[in-house]
Amino acid sequence: MTAPTLPPIVAPITEDDIAQFLLRTPGFFERHAQVLASVQIANPHGARAVSLQERQAEMLREKIKGLEQRIMEMVRNSTDNATIAHKLHQWSAALLQIEDRGGLPQAVVDGLRTLFDIPQAALRLWGLEGLEGLDGMGEPGIDARFSQGASDDARALASSLTMPFCGPNLGFEPALWLAQQAGDPAASLALLPLREGAVDSASPAFGLLVLGSPDPQRFDAAMGTDFLARIAELASAALLRLR
Known part of the structure; x- marks a missing residue:
């Protein structure tokens, strides 16, 4: 009497497997747009969940705010440098006289x-x-x-x-x-x-x-x-x- 054949052991699907599948299959969300629309993500600034689009928009706003702060800092530094350069010019001119x-x-x-x-x-x-x-x-x-x-x-x-x-x-x-x-x-x-x-x-x-x-x-x-x-x-x- 032969022993029964056992089904092969299948490893469980991990989050990394899902992430790799989505990266290798860029057309997935085009064929399943309703899935993308229904994805909910935890809001880092509160307890409520937000849609993926809302979260992406929030991330863009944070990035733009950071860029604006960097631009303002560059403008301040440029203004300070121009002021110092002008004072150097005044000082040099006075010494020449x-x-x-x-x-x-x-x-x-x-x-x-x-x-x-x-x-x-x-x-x-x-x-x-x-x-x-x-x-x-x-x-x-x-x-x-x-x-x-x-x-x-x-x-x-x-x-x-x-x-x-x-x-x-x-x-x-x-x-x-x-x-x-x-x-x-x-x-x-x-x-x-x-x-x-x-x-x-x-x-x-x-x-x-x-x-x-x-x-x-x-x-x-x-x-x-x-x-x-x-x-x-x-x-x-x-x-x-x-x-």
């Missing part, structure tokens, strides 16, 4: 504080042959605040920077140059090396420009430094007249 070379350091600092609303700014210069000789050239001498007080360590720090430094006030010596200025102590700093040529060149620095703010986020470590680099290069070009 300075006839008294001895007044250049003060003009650099005053222009930055006024045009860019920077609470504190300081500058130290060294290694320029003309610094010591300005008094004997029939011109007002450079203020000693700008030509004295930078130690060898501060000078080495300036020469080591190949881009502006932004971050919290960690007690760098240049931060002390801001101590005599009014207002709360600087919580964040920007250190801009001054050198001949591009800010990232290998030439040694002849000065350091320090910007400070009591706002710890004003010069955040994650901020872009392109405009600060342009400020450093423009200030360097102007101050090289002191040679």
Whole structure:
């Protein structure tokens, strides 16, 4: 007597099987439009179910809202950049009009504080042959605040920077140059090396420009430094007249 033949074991259909079938059969919903119309999906913003078309429309609205927010952010950034570029132009034009070379350091600092609303700014210069000789050239001498007080360590720090430094006030010596200025102590700093040529060149620095703010986020470590680099290069070009 032979044993009865058992029916083959069929694996249950899974959700992945259904998904793969629908992907391989794009005409399914064309032939069964009523199925697509009756599909109900849970609404992520409430307990009620919505149709597939409603859910797709809602997803499109959310996507459009996200794109609108990105566009608005781009517009704001563009406006901010245009404002900064205009201020850079004003500052550069003012420096070009300075006839008294001895007044250049003060003009650099005053222009930055006024045009860019920077609470504190300081500058130290060294290694320029003309610094010591300005008094004997029939011109007002450079203020000693700008030509004295930078130690060898501060000078080495300036020469080591190949881009502006932004971050919290960690007690760098240049931060002390801001101590005599009014207002709360600087919580964040920007250190801009001054050198001949591009800010990232290998030439040694002849000065350091320090910007400070009591706002710890004003010069955040994650901020872009392109405009600060342009400020450093423009200030360097102007101050090289002191040679």
